[in-house]
Amino acid sequence: MQAAKASTGATRGLGGRSRVTIADVAEDLGVTKSTVSRALNGYPDIAEATRLRISRAAERLGYRPLSHAQAIRTGRVRSLGLVLQIDNEDSARPFLANFIAGVTQAASLENWTITIATAEDEQGVRETLSRLVDEHKADGFILPRTLLQDARVETLRAQNVPFIMFGRTADPTGCAWYDIKGEDALRTATTRLASLGHKRIAHVPGGAEYTYSKLRIEGYRDGLAAAGIAYDPELIAPPAMNRRAGDSATRALLALPEPPTAITFAVDRAALGAYQAAHALNLRIGADISVIAYDGVPEGAYANPGLTTFEVNSRQAGERLATMLIERIRGTPPEELRELAPPTLVERGSDRPPRLTSAALAERLKTQTNI
Amino acid sequence: MQAAKASTGATRGLGGRSRVTIADVAEDLGVTKSTVSRALNGYPDIAEATRLRISRAAERLGYRPLSHAQAIRTGRVRSLGLVLQIDNEDSARPFLANFIAGVTQAASLENWTITIATAEDEQGVRETLSRLVDEHKADGFILPRTLLQDARVETLRAQNVPFIMFGRTADPTGCAWYDIKGEDALRTATTRLASLGHKRIAHVPGGAEYTYSKLRIEGYRDGLAAAGIAYDPELIAPPAMNRRAGDSATRALLALPEPPTAITFAVDRAALGAYQAAHALNLRIGADISVIAYDGVPEGAYANPGLTTFEVNSRQAGERLATMLIERIRGTPPEELRELAPPTLVERGSDRPPRLTSAALAERLKTQTNI
DNA sequence: CCCCTTGCCGAAACCGGTTTCGGTAGTTTT
DNA sequence: AAAACTACCGAAACCGGTTTCGGCAAGGGG
Incomplete structure (x- = not known):
């Protein structure tokens, strides 16, 4: 039957010829399996000389314990x-x-x-x-x-x-x-934008179910507080996790009576949506509207201008x-x-001093849509 | 001793309380382990009724065999x-x-x-x-x-x-x-460029150690033959696997006396280097020079114009x-x-009819560098 | 009515390790 | 010098499965 089995072309699992087991090592040295096992696992009741002999023999014979054979007794599969x-x-x-x-x-x-x-x-x-x-x-x-x-x-x-x-x-x-510490990232992003001269800074959070979204919102608010800017709940958009949602979040923020001149995003992919929105609204990222995000996705580097973000x-x-x-x-x-x-900040071109004030931006957006 | 072990705070491995074993199932039904094992593994010498009783009991008791326990005998870890x-x-x-x-x-x-x-x-x-x-x-x-x-x-x-x-x-x-079938992709790419009107079509292969590089070169040459274009060894650049190498390969090809108006790339990342080169040389991809590549990396979709490629x-x-x-x-x-x-072709904007002939392109590049 | 199959299942060995339990020899204590 | 330790290692059980082997009962053929 063995022959028949082999002739089917079935591979016999790994290591066709029987591998070297702990028993082989034991026999080679004239000791028992238990001694080998304890020697190799560092039990204290094995003489140092014996331990050495055994580990050398194991090495020489090429013995490798099977983790699943160990697991059956130890309960550890490594x-x-x-x-x-x-x-x-x-x-x-x-x-x-x-x-x-x-x-x-x-x-x-x-x-x-x-x-x-x-x-x-x-x-x-x-x-x-x-x-x-x-x-x-x-x-x-x-x-x-x-x-x-x-x-x-x-x-x-x-x-x-x-x-x-x-x-x-x-x-x-x-x-x-x-x-x-995503919260630190968003705190830094916010104070950084503030020190560039932005007064209206928005935040587009991630999905509410994620812990990090909550933390990053907190970081954003801490940053506002540190910069002495009052928190305006209107400037927190609904969650956005991808390009499309980021696009519409950006549009919504820009449609406010007092639109932000800078937006922080919890995730890069949403921030890339802001590029789409800006393009459609005829605004330039890094000039009319600044953006800082978080994640460090590669696409951010190839966006134009490059997306300033925090890399993990x-x-x-x-x-x-x-x-x-x-x-x-x-x-x-x-x-x-x-x-x-x-997190580590990666400075690229998407965050610059505001070219327009919020009011001027609002005005421009209004006249533009009227065209 | 059990208590002492538990009190160390060490988690006792998975499933703290002892799990249900094959012996438990056997005992529950008053049969032996061997019967349960054979029943569950579909051996032919178990009565259908017995098999049913056993599999039901196993289900009811929540028995899941440990793959590493099986492995020790079967040699299969699944x-x-x-x-x-x-x-x-x-x-x-x-x-x-x-x-x-x-x-x-x-x-x-x-x-x-x-x-x-x-x-x-x-x-x-x-x-x-x-x-x-x-x-x-x-x-x-x-x-x-x-x-x-x-x-x-x-x-x-x-x-x-x-x-x-x-x-x-x-x-x-x-x-x-x-x-x-990357070879098919490159064959298609080449004939496609030829039918768009390109006469000088180059190829930038991948690393020579990869099997696919060789196959894709063959596909490229098949495509040339099918389009009735003579093969010119000069139009095969040295291998390029990334943006930088793709950049210099493109420059080298464009520096030829009779530069190509279209370039096929074995990999997308190298093709993205062609965008850099084109930008530097003041050429437009999809107009002055056409590009088709292979892989379907996401960056290709965000390049400008979008990279025509084969998606896997x-x-x-x-x-x-x-x-x-x-x-x-x-x-x-x-x-x-x-x-x-x-592979499946993704048509984007990087492959168009040639705006200039090879000679005109060469002329333009020459005058340009002279400036 | 006996023998030979066949179907079905139990008993026990086995896989490759680990761990418990003793036992022996040498050393120290009294 | 007897008793009590200590250090070290062997024997055997064990882990949770699989697989071999054999046995028993029912069925079929002569």
């Missing part, structure tokens, strides 16, 4: 889980490659691997996540795109599985996280998240695993 | 491996999210998962790959970015581990693949690769797992 939501259009395209690179690199330092899965929507993410938990495909999870109320967090917390968030959430109990180092984020999650899995309490990193 | 090379700048940024989405989606249909890793260079990819093979982290691998001479292929072939390529390679023995459906590619690899792992011979998909 893998980090990552469930991504890939939805239409937006999603974190450029972000992804570097982020994954960071995660995998940090993980492989400890000889861990990444188990990755995707889903279309929140529902799908939850289902996929619990499937991975049920089948124990990973020892812990990295949660990107955290929401103020996050069902994933509650699920994992309830089931007592380790996780770390890329972002923050409303209820921090039991949570570890790494995040970029997603590679570093991936690295930190992976190493922190491994620590978490090894027992470090979540309260000790919380890190915030600063 | 996971597909993917080692990505993430190098500086270029790399397949936008491609990645959709590709991964496709792969994971197809894999999860069969309840398989993806184990992903990254490396900086070819050397690193090979090392990572063999580590994953040694530790049997995946049952098979998807190889993107295939080279004419691909060390990964040789390694995997030698070790008899299943794999499938995204792309083709010089020696196809034992290889399964899925690929987009990387999500579909991921799906096909995953399902084909699973078939391969299950024993389908590689010769039966070879698929080629057509």
Whole structure:
């Protein structure tokens, strides 16, 4: 039957000839499996000389333990889980490659691997996540795109599985996280615009369900306060997460009786919509209307003028998240695993001193539409 | 001791309380583990009634087999491996999210998962790959970015581990693949430019190590032949994989005594360099010089004029690769797992009838530089 | 009525590791 | 010198599944 099986052309799984097992190492040295196992795992009841002999022999024979064979007893598969939501259009395209690179690199330092899965929507993410938990495909999870109320967090917390968030959430109990201080970015953006001479500065937030949207609004308001500008609720547009929504948000803001001369955006993609709107309204970005956003998407660099924005180092984020999650899995309490990193400003051409006052801008827009 | 362990604050791995095992299911029904196992895995020597009782009980108790527990005996971890090379700048940024989405989606249909890793260079990819093979982290691998001479292929072939390529390679023995017919794209691009009236059509290939570069050059030459245009080796530039190289390749081509009025590019990013070159030389893309490329990167849509290119459906590619690899792992011979998909043309503004002849273009460039 | 199949399932080995439990030899204490 | 430790390692159980082997009962053929 063996022969028949082989003749079907079926590959016999990996490593056709039987690999070297712990028993082989043990036999080679005339000790038992248990001794080898304890020696290799650093148990204290193994003589130093023995440990050395064993690790040398393991090296020489090319022994590599099978993580899934270990897992059956230890319950650790040495893998980090990552469930991504890939939805239409937006999603974190450029972000992804570097982020994954960071995660995998940090993980492989400890000889861990990444188990990755995707889903279309929140529902799908939850289902996929619990499937991975049920089948124990990973020892812990990295949660990107955290929401103020996050069902994933509650699920994992309830089931007592380790996780770390890329972002923050409303209820921090039991949570570890790494995040970029988007609030600082928006504070800086606002004060920067103010010091350029802008008096009416608007903000287009991200989706209300995301924690970062709330934080960035706070940063915007802090910036206003620091610049001594009164907060005007009219200058906060409805949420915009993509080009189209950014376009209409911009138009709405410019249609105000006292339009802003500068707009801050929670996300770059929405800011790119402002370019469309400006073009349609015959305004020039960086002259008639200034823009600062956040994310650092590559398209921003090729826009005309270049989009001034805050870049996030997603590679570093991936690295930190992976190493922190491994620590978490090894027992470090979540309260000790919380890190915030600063965003970095990338100055391009979209933010300049205002060429017109708000009133002049309003006037120009009015006469123009009358044509 | 249990208590002491728990009190360290260490999370006890996943699923704190002991999960339901195959033994639980067996005991619940008063049968043995072996019966349950065979029933659930569709062995023929289990009565239909029994199989039904067992699968119902498994469902009711919420039994999910641990893939790593199965793996220890079966040698199958139900996971597909993917080692990505993430190098500086270029790399397949936008491609990645959709590709991964496709792969994971197809894999999860069969309840398989993806184990992903990254490396900086070819050397690193090979090392990572063999580590994953040694530790049997995946049952098979998807190889993107295939080279004419691909060390990964040789390694995997030698070790008899299943794999499938995204792309083709010089020696196809034992290889399964899925690929987009880039040669067809370049053939179409060339004949299209010819029918627009272009007589001098150039080509800027990709890196010579990639299989697709060779194929696309062949497609270009086929297109020339079909259009009845003589092949001129001068019109094949040195390889260009990014904006900067595309810029200088374009300049070199335009500096020829008989410059091309149209240029085809193996990759979009290089074509975007032509926009820079054109701008610097005071030429207009889509008027003085036409361009068609290949890849479908998002920046191409925002270039001015939009870049005419061939889009690859990387999500579909991921799906096909995953399902084909699973078939391969299950024993389908590689010769039966070879698929080629057509690219789709995206018409934008970069390809138009020539405004000037080659001679006129040369004249203009000469006088211009003289200024 | 006996023998031989066939269908179905239990018993036990097995996969490759980890971990518990003792046991032996050497060393220290009394 | 006997007793009590200590350091080190072997024997065996164990983890959660899969797979081999064999046995029993029912059915069919002679």
